[in-house]
Amino acid sequence: MSDAGPARLPAAVRRAGIIEAADAEFAANGLAGTRLEAIAGRAGISHPRIVQMFGSKRKLFLEVVHAAYDRIEAAFAGAEPKLAALGGAYVRLLQSDPTVGLVVLQGYAAAADEPVREAVRRRHLALMDSIARLTGADALRVRTFFATGLVQTVSTALELPEQRADTAWSAWILDLADPPVDS
Structure with missing residues (x-):
């Protein structure tokens, strides 16, 4: 029998757990309203360890925002390259992973913070280009x-x-914006 205690998780697994916990907290409370202690409690890790791994609450928030945009881009990459199909993929993503939309909205809400505004602007414009x-x-x-x-x-x-009704309206609008090409 070993007295070593619980096995230590690899750093990548621990980091992913923190980001998952931060995703839920930031989605619910935003950058200003989230406490690192709440993320630490949810992740089962110490607050100083989060600071050591991410540097600051803002940096962790930006990692969560980037992860949300990455999930959106992945949903689009798996869809037919038509606006309506991308819209459908986005709706399915929002329904299966509601924190994505909330984190994006929280990113917009935190845009008074210059580094956040710049990071969100870059991701928003990159998604538009994509x-x-x-x-x-x-x-x-x-x-x-x-x-x-x-x-x-x-x-x-x-x-x-x-x-x-909003989903049907959105599909209708996107069909108008992306009419079928005559063969």
Whole structure:
């Protein structure tokens, strides 16, 4: 019998656990409202260890924001390269992983903080470029896509009873913005 205590987790596993805990906390409370102690408690790790691994609450928040954008990009990469298909992939992602939309909204809400604003701006613009590249959509159609995505994000975050109507409306708008090509 060993008295060594519980096995230590590899650093990558511990880091992923912290980011998962931070994702839930930041989605619920934002950058300003989240305490590192709450993340530490959720992750089962000490507060000083989080600071040691990430440097600051802002840096951890930005890692969580980047991870949310990465999940959105992965959903788009697996979809047909049409605006409506990307929109459907986004709605499915929001439904299966509600923190994604909340974290993106929290990133916008924290934009008064200059480093956050710059990081979110870069990811937002990169996602717009990615959508244009994937679909061939022009700037107006990409903006239309983002506008309908924001409606979907808010509808999902607020659990609006008319969310299905918003989904149908978004699909209709995206079909108008991305008409079928005549063969």
